[in-house]
Amino acid sequence: MSKVDDFFSQWLDAVKDFAVKSFKDARGEAESDARTFFEAIKEDLVKWGEMYARGDLNKKHLTSLIKGEADLAKMHKLRQIGETKVKIDKFTNGIFDLTVNTIVKVFVP
Numbered sequence: 001m002s003k004v005d006d007f008f009s010q011w012l013d014a015v016k017d018f019a020v021k022s023f024k025d026a027r028g029e030a031e032s033d034a035r036t037f038f039e040a041i042k043e044d045l046v047k048w049g050e051m052y053a054r055g056d057l058n059k060k061h062l063t064s065l066i067k068g069e070a071d072l073a074k075m076h077k078l079r080q081i082g083e084t085k086v087k088i089d090k091f092t093n094g095i096f097d098l099t100v101n102t103i104v105k106v107f108v109p
Helices: 003-022 024-054 059-067 076-080 085-107
Strands: none
Touching: 003 024, 003 085, 024 059, 024 076, 024 085, 059 085, 076 085
């Protein structure tokens, strides 16, 4: 399995767990919104993961780059079903954190 495939697999597992913890009754919507965000920045995540592995980025810069893409994390489905902004923001920040942690785990031996 390539690092990219491994990253996506581990990221998806982490998102599923986090969605269940964050939105028991709306976990499907949460997972879907997270996947939409992932698809929007997938190429950048791979590039940033490789840069991190080479030492061209530190964890702080990696985090900043991912959080800089917050405008792409629209969480439309969660908004459509009426979830609160506070819960959505907490979920979005959690997605950013688990994305960083998954990159660190997968791309660094």
